[in-house]
Amino acid sequence: MKKYKSMSDEEQQAELKLQNSRYEVFKSKNLSYDMTRGKPGADQLDISMALLNDNLIGNGKDANGNDCRNYGLVDGIPEARKLFGDILDVKPEQVIVSGNSSLNIMYDTIVRCLLFGAGPDLKTWASQGRIKFICPAPGYDRHFAICEQLGIDMITVELKEDGPDMDVVEKLVSEDSSIKGLWSIPKYSNPTGIVYSDKVVERLATMKTAANDFRIFWDDAYSVHFLNNEPAKLRSILKACEDAGNPDRPFVFTSTSKITFPGAGISAMAASKKCIEFFGKLINIQTIGPDKLNQLRHVRFLKDYNGIIEHMKKHAAILKPKFDAVLSILNKELTGLDIAVWSNPEGGYFINIDTIDNCATKIVKMSKNCGLLLTPAGATFPYKKDPKDTNIRIAPTFPPLNQLGEAIEIMCICIKIVSLESLLSIE
């Protein structure tokens, strides 16, 4: 296919007419597709139904004989701390296992930093005036929403193929002591699917920061969420920071939300022993303990790290065909037109598309008018402002496979129409 911008006006007009007629056909079908969020499909949830088997609980005692039905164990049960320690390659005593939401732990951790400081003997963030977070983008809208709600200013930094633009990050943090944090999804990043390189991890760990209470929020949400063969290798930020003499710098988060049930999983935070003890004491006033029966259930269902990998292969078997279906249509519809580039991720929950400038908002709106809900344009950037208005996040996991083809075809048609209108300067 010829590049759109190499076409004559007449060719562009003809192509626009063709795509508009395709659009009208779909529109007349009154379709309803939702690809807004990275939710597992019902078939993926079915994989974990044995998690609910009451035999897993037995008498409710953990490895140390504690009755998980009763109060206590604010840091989580020992076998759950070990399991997450294995996933995150860190000692169990550096892990706190909590309730069903790692987002909740991240939010609460930032609140704790605001009210009590980012570790023992540090000033509270709230006492230091306006503070800032570095937000590699495109990124996760809910990270940015936390900053917005808590009054933390966001600095957008480009997320490249191997992680954030480190030249920019290093310069920023070395010069500005009001920069207290950096968001990151280091593996199978939401939405671009990239994995941080060893070099980027190294630079994050070793860089000089003007603030002595700067923290990396390392949201390892897709740690074991591979599509092919095995999880990508990611250098341990905890070890790298320890080696660099900055052991308290990283706060690591993960959960079983997309391993078992998003609504009923368990979550964890890992950090230096010093910070974990500091936060553990604070949490001990906030709650008497997490849901330990659900922790017990999860450990007995997932067993160990290898058990998780085997379990994740079942997810991959469902997800790979969905990702392939999306990619195949993107290839078929858009290859050679020079109006979009897209990712081909090895894991995670998203396919990322970048269109030509100033088109994403119109494409999402046009898709919606045809019954296809996409993540709102801009959502993947701080303050919901995509500076070039090019980024579209595709979440292919929730719709059934047999609906994906039609949904992505609609999106591609909209990309074509909006691109052509842009080239033809049609408002």
Next chain:
Amino acid sequence: MKKYKSMSDEEQQAELKLQNSRYEVFKSKNLSYDMTRGKPGADQLDISMALLNDNLIGNGKDANGNDCRNYGLVDGIPEARKLFGDILDVKPEQVIVSGNSSLNIMYDTIVRCLLFGAGPDLKTWASQGRIKFICPAPGYDRHFAICEQLGIDMITVELKEDGPDMDVVEKLVSEDSSIKGLWSIPKYSNPTGIVYSDKVVERLATMKTAANDFRIFWDDAYSVHFLNNEPAKLRSILKACEDAGNPDRPFVFTSTSKITFPGAGISAMAASKKCIEFFGKLINIQTIGPDKLNQLRHVRFLKDYNGIIEHMKKHAAILKPKFDAVLSILNKELTGLDIAVWSNPEGGYFINIDTIDNCATKIVKMSKNCGLLLTPAGATFPYKKDPKDTNIRIAPTFPPLNQLGEAIEIMCICIKIVSLESLLSIE
């Protein structure tokens, strides 16, 4: 038995010798009893094991067809909101159902008031300098610990037989706009077991407050935790405040911690529709939703309000003999000596004892030396300071019935010894 203080010095000396010899007998047995916390016993937890039956979950869909295994429903599933609405006599839309800890909701609610205000269009508490809470005492140590951690000053007010001393409360809140909150456990209060009278509820609802953002933290932890026949009647603070034109004043909290499993129950907050919507929006950034499978499990296990009452009768059948055993020994050992007064609660988790002045700390220490752990003296007061050092909280629920007799006998002996030493001015 003769009152201790009416005895001659010689009689007191003889009695002291007798009690000391009893103490030594127990001490030589190397006992180990823990009555520090209001934890259900294992036999109580066994009542709810059918909660774990995976048949309760079925396909995981709630009343509206939402898949509870997946993300969403930050305010809780509709049937759980209704169930707690029935317990608290309030509409489901005034209820948010959360995770396993109502303490966690209380803590987070105070943090929200600090950072975002106690409702829409109000100044944040944090922006108003030092703020204060009224703390009726004796009360719940974990309420006071939250205030201490969050830097909220505490004003101790006497908790009487029908609630806080309202003459004092009314005067305080009318004069001091920095008083933003009042803690309360209105039914079967921890530790004294009292129930707030209708008149006290009325006065709390109607009193004039200098602060326009004053809130009552109504911890209805023992709402259905009766020992005899049926729950005590408690006037609805939500309705009373609504009638008084102060609908946003009360924040009500409860949970199933002592209905099903303390470690794995569900919890709820109720307030005016306006405040619930305000907090719901804030929570929506903190988390994607609570553990909805556990909510579904609970609703299907407990069924409805009547189901809960029937279920609570099973707890009462286990707890009543324990409370009776404690009371019977207190009566036998201490009646007529004029050295202690104690409660005879109709529900809840505690029996409260007040000794003669300046004895509680010594009694708790002496009990510990004999293998009996009691709640630390002072724990039931703000800053852990019992001004008269007389209050001891007995938590009879956790030890098995056959151990209670010995444990309470030890405590009574310690009360006698310390009282006699006090009368004899022995240090």
